[in-house]
Amino acid sequence: MSNIEIPLSVNTNSRPSDLRITDIRFTDIVDAPMHCTLMKIYTNQGLVGLGEVRDGASRTYAEMLKSRILGENPCEIDKIFRRIKQFGGPARQAGGVCGIEIALWDLAGKAYGVPVYQMLGGKFRNKIRIYCDTDVSGKHTGKDMGEALKKRMEMGFTFLKMDLGIGILHNEKGALCAPLGFLQEPQENWEKNKGDDPLVKKYARNRNYDYYNIAHPFTGIHITEKGFDILEQYVADVRSVIGYEIPLAIDHFGHICVEDCIKLCRRIEKYNIAWAEDLIPWQYTDQYVRLRNSTTVPICTGEDIYLKEGFKPLFEKGGLSVIHPDLLSSGGILENKKIGDMAQDYGVAMAIHMAESPVTCMAAVHSVAATENFLALENHSVDVDWWDDIVIRSGSNGKLVQNGYISVSDKPGLGIDDYNDEVLKEHLNPKFPELWASTDMWNDEWSHDRVWS
DSSP states (O other), X not given: OOOOOOOTTOOOSSOGGGOOEEEEEEEEEOOSSSOEEEEEEEETTSOEEEEEEOTTOOTHXXXXXXXXXXXXXXXXXXXXXXHHXXXXXXXXGGHHHHHHHHHHHHHHHHHHTOBHXXXXXXXXXXXXEEEEEEOOOSSOOHHHHHHHHHHHHHTTOOOEEEEOOGGGGTTSTTSEEOSTTGGGHHHHXXXXXXXXXXXXXXXXXXXXXXXXXXXXGGSOXXXXXXXXXXXXXXXXXXXXXXXXXXXXXXXXXXXXXXXXXXXXXXXXXXXXXXXXXXXSOXXXXXXXXXXXXXXXXXXXXXXXXXXXXXXXXXXXXXXXXXXXXXXXXXXXXXXXXXXXXXXHHTTOEEEEBOOSOHHHHHHXXXXXXXXXXXXXXXXXXXXXXXXXXXXXXXXXXXXXXXXXXXXXXXXSBTSOOEEOXXXXXXXXXXXXXXXXXXXXXXXTOOOOOOXXX
C-alpha cells in the first residue's frame, strides 16, 4: 500500500490517476428554446461529467467519438482534445468535440475537488455580466422592440441585444431589391413539403437547404433607400424607449453583401451601437477588414469559428473590434480562453454566444471568469421558465441568472450536480424518446484516423 497522502478535497474512490472513461450517453430535448443534445460521460469511480452538443446540431458528432475516448483518463483533457479535434469543424460540426471537452473539465474538477476556473489559472471576476438576445414575434415596430428591451432592463440586465434583419422589410413595397421570385422561393418549397410524396418532400427540403446556404455575396439581395430609412427609424425608435446609456448590440441582418452592410452601419452609427454581429460570413477576412475600416460601429463575429487558428486571420488583418465565440464551436473551455487571450494581444474584446442549457452556460462562466478581456455572456433562454430546472445545483440560491449576472461557482467542476431527469422527460425530442439510452453500438467504431503518412 502506498504511503502517499491524498488531499481530503480530492473526490476519489482510488486516485484521479486511475480514473477511466467507461461510457457516454445522451438525451435530446426541445424548446430550451433550441433543440439541445445533453451529454454524460461516465467513469469507473462513479464520477459523471456533464457536457452538451451545440444547439441545433446532431448527436452523431459526439457519438462517433465514443470509441476514441473509452478507457482514457478524463483528467488528461488536452491530450484527448488533441486526439479528437480533427473531427470538429466550423459551427455545429464542432459540437461533439467541444461537448466532450466540457464534460472532461467537469470530471477533472470533480476528481480533484476544485472549480474549473481555478484549473485555468484563477479568475478575473466574481460574477459574469449576462445579456439576453431579445425577440419580438410577428410584425412589429421599433417601439415594440424598445419596450421588450426595457423589460430586460427592469429585470436587471445591463447589456442588450436585438435583431435588425431584412425580415422587417418583407412585405414593405420597394424596401428590398432581389431577383424576381427569389425571396418567395422558401415559402413555395415549404408548401411542396406539405404533400404526401416523400421524394417530393425530400426534394423540397433540400432546395431550401441549398437556398439558406447561399453566402451573402451571392444572393443578389439589396436594400433600397426606402429600406435603409425603415431600418434606421427602427433603431431610432428603440433608442427613444431605452435611452442611450445602455449598450445595444445588433445581430441577424440577413444575407446581404458587404456594400449594403457598410451603408447600414453608417446609417446607425449615431445610435451608439455596442457591436454589429455576423454581418457577413466569418470566412471573408478581407471583407471584414473593408467593413471595419468603413464604419465606426464596432464589428463582431465568431460564433461559428472553430479553434484559435480560425480566428487568427481576422486578428492579424484587423477585421474585428469584438469576437463572439460559442464554446460549443470554438473548441471548448480551454481553447476558448486561448482565443480570448490571443484576441487581447490584438486589442480585441470578447463576448460569448450561448443558446444552450445551464451546463454550457456554466462552462462559459468558468472560461470567461479566467479570461481578462471579457465583455458579456449571452443567455438565450431568459423566457424559458423551466430552463434553470434542466439541472440540479445543490445549495444554489434560486435562479442561475440574478439581476443580470451569474455568480462564479466555487463548487467542484462546473458547479452542477446532475441533469434533472424528471424535467427532461417533459421536454424530450420525439425522435429520441429514451433518457440516456445505450450507445454501445458506437463502442467499436473505428477508422485509420492519422491524417499524415
